[in-house]
Amino acid sequence: MESRLSRNVFLKAIEAVVTMAASFTQLAVITHIYTPVTVGDYQLVLAWLFLVSALSCFGGIVMVSTRELSQGTDSERSAIYSSAFFLQVLVAIPLCAVAAVSFSLLLPQIALPLSVGTIALLGALIFQLSQALLVSQEQISRVVVASIVGQVMATALLCFAAYRGCSVSILVGAWATCNVAQGIVLFFQSRAWQAISLRRVRLDLLKKLAVECLPVLVMVLATHLYVRIDVIMLDYFTNKVVVAQYSAGYLFLDQLMILSNFMMGALFPNFARTSLEGGRDFQILYRGILRLFGRYLLPIALLIALFSKQLLGIIYGADYATAWVSLSILMAAAIFAWINGPSGTIFISLKKQHIYMWATLLSLLVNVVGNLILIPSIGAVGAAISTLLTELAICSFCLYWIYRETGYLPWMRPKAD
Numbered sequence: 001m002e003s004r005l006s007r008n009v010f011l012k013a014i015e016a017v018v019t020m021a022a023s024f025t026q027l028a029v030i031t032h033i034y035t036p037v038t039v040g041d042y043q044l045v046l047a048w049l050f051l052v053s054a055l056s057c058f059g060g061i062v063m064v065s066t067r068e069l070s071q072g073t074d075s076e077r078s079a080i081y082s083s084a085f086f087l088q089v090l091v092a093i094p095l096c097a098v099a100a101v102s103f104s105l106l107l108p109q110i111a112l113p114l115s116v117g118t119i120a121l122l123g124a125l126i127f128q129l130s131q132a133l134l135v136s137q138e139q140i141s142r143v144v145v146a147s148i149v150g151q152v153m154a155t156a157l158l159c160f161a162a163y164r165g166c167s168v169s170i171l172v173g174a175w176a177t178c179n180v181a182q183g184i185v186l187f188f189q190s191r192a193w194q195a196i197s198l199r200r201v202r203l204d205l206l207k208k209l210a211v212e213c214l215p216v217l218v219m220v221l222a223t224h225l226y227v228r229i230d231v232i233m234l235d236y237f238t239n240k241v242v243v244a245q246y247s248a249g250y251l252f253l254d255q256l257m258i259l260s261n262f263m264m265g266a267l268f269p270n271f272a273r274t275s276l277e278g279g280r281d282f283q284i285l286y287r288g289i290l291r292l293f294g295r296y297l298l299p300i301a302l303l304i305a306l307f308s309k310q311l312l313g314i315i316y317g318a319d320y321a322t323a324w325v326s327l328s329i330l331m332a333a334a335i336f337a338w339i340n341g342p343s344g345t346i347f348i349s350l351k352k353q354h355i356y357m358w359a360t361l362l363s364l365l366v367n368v369v370g371n372l373i374l375i376p377s378i379g380a381v382g383a384a385i386s387t388l389l390t391e392l393a394i395c396s397f398c399l400y401w402i403y404r405e406t407g408y409l410p411w412m413r414p415k416a417d
Contacts, residue, residue, distance in 0.1 A: 040240025120176030127183025150182030
């Protein structure tokens with residue numbers, strides 16, 4: 001099992017590196033071509049689109065379906081996948097339509113790029129569920145290939161559009177092609193069409209998946225709003241230039257979290273299977289992933305914090321180097337955020353996702369209150385401090401409930417069999 005885990009983590013690390021390189025390349029190209037005001041508009045659109053992506057995938061149906069497929073028998077797999085696919089389409093289409101109409105009414109200045117992004121994400125969701133089939137069979141290499149194809153295509157299109165001086169709407173459309181391309185590759189690699197059958201859709205599975213996904217939907221919405229509420233509130237209290245500068249620094253935290261989430265994605269099937277038995281293997285997985293974070297991610301965060309001003313200036317230009325204080329604070333927040341990732345996986349594996357739902361709602365509340373107090377007085381630095389306090393709060397909450405549910409914490413020695 002250990003060699004397979006190492007291989008999966010290695011493959012997901014490659015995917016994460018490509019994703020990080022693509023994200024930094026995209027934003028670096030945009031910041032060097034467009035004014036900070038235009039960059040601020042672009043970042044604000046992406047912040048709202050994160051909510052659309054949460055709605056379009058009906059919360060964490062991919063993760064919940066992966067768990068069910070990993071634990072189900074071969075005879076049940078087609079019924080599970082067909083039911084999940086039907087539920088996703090049934091719920092996501094009206095939700096995304098409502099989101100697009102709402103944005104048009106409430107945010108008319110950026111309604112066009114939001115509509116472009118929403119349509120692209122709506123098309124991508126049809127194929128994204130295919131990932132559950134591949135991950136449940138631990139075919140991580142195929143998932144990695146699909147992700148890399150999507151990232152490369154999106155980066156190429158976005159850079160071409162930026163050099164042509166295209167509008168924010170075209171830039172957002174290019175950005176969204178990553179999801180579309182990745183979903184199409186996943187669909188064909190998994191041969192998902194062989195598993196889809198309306199005749200295999202079962203009412204009991206639809207009900208089970210809906211009940212399991214609703215807390216995850218709330219959790220994903222709260223998480224997406226939490227990680228982007230800073231940008232939205234900065235736009236309200238300050239201006240687009242501050243939004244652009246803060247977002248440039250926040251991208252470092254975003255990408256480090258993507259790296260940790262990719263690692264968790266590689267290990268999730270093992271968490272799902274091991275949770276059925278509990279005991280020593282489950283604790284070893286928990287401790288092992290935190291060791292990986294401490295060994296590989298912590299040094300990166302420390303280096304970014306030490307050289308934050310230089311990094312921002314080199315990658316984005318002198319206009320963005322002023323965000324170095326915010327970036328340094330965000331790297332401190334990353335330490336607690338890395339502990340929170342495995343915590344969420346543990347709760348979903350144990351079918352206790354309602355606990356993590358409350359944790360994400362707590363994070364949203366703390367972050368909103370913190371931003372309301374700090375942003376008007378100290379701007380982007382206040383948003384970064386609020387993020388740090390929020391991650392600390394959710395970390396404490398999750399560790400308390402993990403100990404209550406399982407009887408152990410990460411630093412405890414695993415129990416003997």
